[in-house]
Amino acid sequence: MSTAKSSPRHPMPEQPPLIRAKNFEEVPQGYTPEMAIAEAKRCLQCKNPMCVQGCPVGIDIPKFIYHIAQGNFDKAIGKIWERNSLPAVCGRVCPQEIQCEGKCILGKKGEPVAIGNLERFAADWERAHQVCQLPVCEACTGKRVAVVGSGPSGLTVAGDLILKGHSVTIFEAFHKPGGVLVYGIPEFRLPKEIVAAEVSCLQAQGVQLECDAVVGRTVSIDELFAEGFDAVYLGVGAGLPKFMSLPGENLVGVLSANEYLTRANLMKAYLFPQVDTPIPRGSHVVVLGGGNVAMDSARTAMRLGAEKVSLVYRRSRAEMPARQAEIHHAEEEGLHFELLANPVRYLGNDQGRLTGIECVRMELGEPDASGRRRPVVQPGSEFVIDCDLAIVAIGSGANPLLTNSTPDLPLNKWGYIVAQPETGKTGKKGVWAGGDIVTGAATVILAMGAGRKAADSIHEYLTWGW
Amino acid sequence: MFTIVKREEMADGTVILNEITAPKIAVKAQPGQFVILKANENGERIPLTMAETDPEKGTITVIYMVVGKSTELFKSLKVGDTYQNIIGPLGRPTHIEPGKNIICVGGGTGVAVLHPIAKGMKKAGCTVTTIIGARNKDLLILEDKMRQASHELHVCTDDGSYGRKGFVTEVLKEKLEAGGVDQVVAVGPVPMMKFVSLMTKEYGVPTMVSLNPIMVDGTGMCGGCRVTVGNEIKFGCVDGPEFDGHQVDFDELILRLRAYNEEERLSHERCKCEGKDHEHC
Ligand SMILES: Cc1cc2nc3c(=O)[nH]c(=O)nc-3n(C[C@H](O)[C@H](O)[C@H](O)COP(=O)(O)OP(=O)(O)OC[C@H]3O[C@@H](n4cnc5c(N)ncnc54)[C@H](O)[C@@H]3O)c2cc1C
Ligand SMILES: Cc1cc2nc3c(=O)[nH]c(=O)nc-3n(C[C@H](O)[C@H](O)[C@H](O)COP(=O)(O)OP(=O)(O)OC[C@H]3O[C@@H](n4cnc5c(N)ncnc54)[C@H](O)[C@@H]3O)c2cc1C
Numbered sequence: 182m183s184t185a186k187s188s189p190r191h192p193m194p195e196q197p198p199l200i201r202a203k204n205f206e207e208v209p210q211g212y213t214p215e216m217a218i219a220e221a222k223r224c225l226q227c228k229n230p231m232c233v234q235g236c237p238v239g240i241d242i243p244k245f246i247y248h249i250a251q252g253n254f255d256k257a258i259g260k261i262w263e264r265n266s267l268p269a270v271c272g273r274v275c276p277q278e279i280q281c282e283g284k285c286i287l288g289k290k291g292e293p294v295a296i297g298n299l300e301r302f303a304a305d306w307e308r309a310h311q312v313c314q315l316p317v318c319e320a321c322t323g324k325r326v327a328v329v330g331s332g333p334s335g336l337t338v339a340g341d342l343i344l345k346g347h348s349v350t351i352f353e354a355f356h357k358p359g360g361v362l363v364y365g366i367p368e369f370r371l372p373k374e375i376v377a378a379e380v381s382c383l384q385a386q387g388v389q390l391e392c393d394a395v396v397g398r399t400v401s402i403d404e405l406f407a408e409g410f411d412a413v414y415l416g417v418g419a420g421l422p423k424f425m426s427l428p429g430e431n432l433v434g435v436l437s438a439n440e441y442l443t444r445a446n447l448m449k450a451y452l453f454p455q456v457d458t459p460i461p462r463g464s465h466v467v468v469l470g471g472g473n474v475a476m477d478s479a480r481t482a483m484r485l486g487a488e489k490v491s492l493v494y495r496r497s498r499a500e501m502p503a504r505q506a507e508i509h510h511a512e513e514e515g516l517h518f519e520l521l522a523n524p525v526r527y528l529g530n531d532q533g534r535l536t537g538i539e540c541v542r543m544e545l546g547e548p549d550a551s552g553r554r555r556p557v558v559q560p561g562s563e564f565v566i567d568c569d570l571a572i573v574a575i576g577s578g579a580n581p582l583l584t585n586s587t588p589d590l591p592l593n594k595w596g597y598i599v600a601q602p603e604t605g606k607t608g609k610k611g612v613w614a615g616g617d618i619v620t621g622a623a624t625v626i627l628a629m630g631a632g633r634k635a636a637d638s639i640h641e642y643l644t645w646g647w
Numbered sequence: 648m649f650t651i652v653k654r655e656e657m658a659d660g661t662v663i664l665n666e667i668t669a670p671k672i673a674v675k676a677q678p679g680q681f682v683i684l685k686a687n688e689n690g691e692r693i694p695l696t697m698a699e700t701d702p703e704k705g706t707i708t709v710i711y712m713v714v715g716k717s718t719e720l721f722k723s724l725k726v727g728d729t730y731q732n733i734i735g736p737l738g739r740p741t742h743i744e745p746g747k748n749i750i751c752v753g754g755g756t757g758v759a760v761l762h763p764i765a766k767g768m769k770k771a772g773c774t775v776t777t778i779i780g781a782r783n784k785d786l787l788i789l790e791d792k793m794r795q796a797s798h799e800l801h802v803c804t805d806d807g808s809y810g811r812k813g814f815v816t817e818v819l820k821e822k823l824e825a826g827g828v829d830q831v832v833a834v835g836p837v838p839m840m841k842f843v844s845l846m847t848k849e850y851g852v853p854t855m856v857s858l859n860p861i862m863v864d865g866t867g868m869c870g871g872c873r874v875t876v877g878n879e880i881k882f883g884c885v886d887g888p889e890f891d892g893h894q895v896d897f898d899e900l901i902l903r904l905r906a907y908n909e910e911e912r913l914s915h916e917r918c919k920c921e922g923k924d925h926e927h928c
């Protein structure tokens with residue numbers, strides 16, 4: 182075992198930075214079966230596996246890795262599916278460094294097992310070979326569940342409840358299902374074909390999907406009950422773009438990341454004019470923020486042909502909340518970091534178009550409530566970055582469209598739905614909620630975890646009552 | 648399926664009416680609300696106001712001016728053809744106070760947006776005086792419908808080819824001078840709404856305008872539709888589309904509507920010079 186401990190982690194082949202920075206194809210290209218087996222053999226098969234504690238849905242990580250090491254890929258995917266219905270997605274987008282891999286014992290001295298890469302491998306292998314049987318649904322219960330929103334949490338609830346024999350309909354406001362997985366996360370990080378495959382799998386199991394249905398407008402929650410639904414799950418995400426209320430924010434060329442990424446991903450505007458939706462192509466693009474959304478926006482801008490893309494972030498690199506892999510990829514692709522800087526106003530011309538952003542320098546002071554050192558303005562440090570496109574990626578809030586139309590649904594002071602952490606039950610009878618609309622913008626796997634708990638609770642309710 | 652059951656051309660073929668089956672939307676829609684339409688897989692999401700709804704038949708009617716690539720594509724759709732997606736009803740319904748003395752002012756295709764509002768107000772017991780205008784006689788739309796939806800109708804054309812010669816604002820001024828007006832509703836090209844609002848401000852008459860910023864989702868998710876109203880940022884799709892005309896920053900809206908001019912021109916030209924059938928370009 183000691184030799185295994187010291188062996189280096191097998192990197193996943195990637196498109197070279199200078200090539201990939203000009204296309205929308207996926208950056209990491211996946212393990213070959215040989216690489217996957219070799220990487221799986223690094224796992225120590227711990228008796229008390231720390232990695233499992235780091236996974237929010239508790240996948241039996243050593244077991245599935247064992248099956249890969251043995252070349253039994255079908256058994257590996259079966260093991261993962263017991264806890265996670267979207268492994269091809271999670272293997273790609275989980276922040277593994279703070280979850281499963283962050284806890285792996287091998288990481289104490291060297292590099293942790295590439296758990297995410299292996300999970301992705303097993304899922305991709307199954308999608309290509311289709312050897313596993315879809316799980317069989319239990320006998321029909323005659324109960325009907327409405328799932329509002331088709332992001333990871335809604336999909337999880339739908340998948341769990343259809344297996345339990347309930348009839349499930351997903352209502353999605355957009356014309357395509359998948360939530361952030363289709364409108365936010367770009368193709369080069371999560372090919373849309375994968376999300377579509379997961380959704381058609383659910384449909385094959387009997388889940389009904391109604392797109393173009395804006396609950397709160399097209400139909401209200403109470404009308405869903407009146408139509409005969411017995412329970413409603415709200416997984417509507419945190420779809421409200423935040424702006425900073427700076428002077429000049431409405432200049433042409435200042436976009437929210439939500440708008441920019443929705444144009445690029447959902448509307449496929451990077452193919453414009455082959456498709457009809459346009460997207461602004463800046464020559465110097467500035468992205469404001471330091472999370473995954475900021476990285477995705479910046480890397481999209483590069484692929485749309487920007488000469489220079491700068492990321493303005495008010496703290497230092499160590500505090501950036503984005504996945505480490507994405508920061509690293511973005512840097513390799515040529516992203517320019519303007520750290521410890523904060524915008525104060527946008528500058529424009531007489532056509533109302535953006536020409537630059539005035540920023541100030543920051544320094545790190547005492548730690549704040551989040552434990553990160555609080556950035557403080559350095560007086561007199563103003564400077565201007567010339568740019569023709571600015572993408573605001575400083576976070577998102579609770580979209581009030583649905584909640585405003587449901588006055589008897591209790592919310593917290595920021596407008597998020599109040600739900601019991603263990604069950605997802607809200608203050609309105611027959612209604613559950615989970616994912617970003619309860620926790621605020623978080624992660625795919627946490628949204629799925631919330632969906633799983635709510636599905637259990639909904640099943641209990643449909644069997645025994647509220 | 649969102650099937651076109653009726654199609655009409657108006658104003659010399661520059662304005663098109665489509666009546667479309669959309670039963671769920673038809674039963675919910677109220678005056679002032681809009682839908683977003685997407686014709687096919689590669690299509691853009693285009694917001695259009697519902698000019699009429701028929702809950703019994705399960706249809707909605709949109710009336711749109713052909714201005715660019717997507718409306719050109721919509722124009723090519725025939726009776727029996729379908730839109731791939733229609734989303735709605737979106738936006739806040741018109742706030743109607745019964746029993747008021749209202750002047751409705753409409754210009755160009757704005758008249759189509761104005762029609763359900765005027766109709767709703769008349770139904771609620773308001774006295775509705777309507778002033779509609781167009782550049783010339785051929786471009787005038789919905790005259791008969793507006794006559795039915797109003798107690799009094801005035802028609803203006805810029806060139807005097809029909810009705811009174813001049814701008815709608817001239818008739819409006821006379822009415823404001825006469826007094827007794829509780830509210831003005833103005834829908835039309837942005838400059839028109841701007842001038843109406845400037846005028847009514849002088850007379851201290853509350854004025855509602857319906858704004859048409861560029862939109863993507865129509866649900867408050869992207870912020871692309873932001874407009875400045877009373878120095879605050881509002882989202883046209885969820886806070887509007889109707890706003891207090893005295894508070895709106897129209898100049899900013901005009902600039903923001905030009906955001907994609909260059910791209911739209913390219914897209915439109917590409918389509919034309921390739922000589923393709925619009926359905927496939
Ligand atoms: C650009 C970007 C990159 C990200 N990168 C990562 C990453 O690398 N790793 C990671 O773990 N997490 C990442 N996240 C976060 C993660 O995507 C979210 O936490 C997760 O998607 C939340 O899932 P959800 O199911 O709660 O909601 P969402 O995925 O937001 O889905 C909600 C769905 O509900 C629909 N909806 C909203 N309102 C209504 C309504 N009224 N009626 C009907 N439908 C409605 C929406 O259209 C949407 O489809 C990223 C987020 C963004 C925006
Ligand atoms: C809530 C709402 C309701 C609307 N209702 C109607 C209606 O009932 N009838 C109708 O004819 N139009 C209506 N519009 C305007 C309509 O959406 C636009 O004319 C349409 O999007 C233009 O698309 P296009 O691809 O054909 O033209 P494009 O090629 O996109 O643009 C052509 C020209 O129109 C301008 N333009 C682009 N988008 C818009 C926009 N959203 N509004 C105004 N001008 C725009 C461009 O700057 C350009 O000069 C409404 C808009 C909104 C936001």
Ligand code: SF4
Pocket residue numbers: 235236237238239240242265271272275277280281282296297300626
């Ligand atoms: S679901 Fe995410 S956290 Fe869990 S094992 Fe997979 S990659 Fe790790």
Ligand code: SF4
Pocket residue numbers: 223224225226227230231232233242243284285286287294296
């Ligand atoms: S902690 Fe690491 S080495 Fe141990 S079982 Fe988990 S993945 Fe394998």
Ligand code: FES
Pocket residue numbers: 861862863864865866867868869870871872873882883884885
């Ligand atoms: S259209 Fe996206 S927020 Fe209004």
